[in-house]
Amino acid sequence: MTLISILLDLILIGLLGAGITYAIKLTQQLADMRAHRADMERFVFSFNATVNRAEAGIRGLKEAARSSGDDIEKLIEKGSLLRDELLYLTESADQIATRLSDTAGRATRAGAAAAEAQNVKAAPSGPEKKQEKAVPSSSAPPSAASVLAEMKTASTAERELMRALGKLG
Numbered sequence: 001m002t003l004i005s006i007l008l009d010l011i012l013i014g015l016l017g018a019g020i021t022y023a024i025k026l027t028q029q030l031a032d033m034r035a036h037r038a039d040m041e042r043f044v045f046s047f048n049a050t051v052n053r054a055e056a057g058i059r060g061l062k063e064a065a066r067s068s069g070d071d072i073e074k075l076i077e078k079g080s081l082l083r084d085e086l087l088y089l090t091e092s093a094d095q096i097a098t099r100l101s102d103t104a105g106r107a108t109r110a111g112a113a114a115a116e117a118q119n120v121k122a123a124p125s126g127p128e129k130k131q132e133k134a135v136p137s138s139s140a141p142p143s144a145a146s147v148l149a150e151m152k153t154a155s156t157a158e159r160e161l162m163r164a165l166g167k168l169g
Contacts, residue, residue: 089157096158 092155092157093161096161
């Protein structure tokens, strides 16, 4: 029995030695951890501050994207309205130009017909012919006011355009 008890005591001593060695290593690691605890706290604090700044930056970027998206949407709406308005003005101007062409053509034909009728009526002969001065014919193109009077059914935009053309010409 003594041999068995000595053998058991030796095994127990070996296990206790391994346990003590392991405990010493753990104690050193705990001491290192306590020593570096302040460093770890600073790291966690700076990491937390960095995360907060990143979140604030993301919120700012989202807000900027939303506001710029709204601005772009407003600009697109304005552009669409202006495009529609320009199309309307272009169509109105085309209609007015067509009306002016038709009116000018009628006035020219009427003036030419009146001048021809005058020439046929009064065809003087001899000395009377030399003394007669050229009478300006009434075939002058119609004024803007007469065209405006003719276009009573014109829209407000057409009337304003005609007034502007009358001021220019």
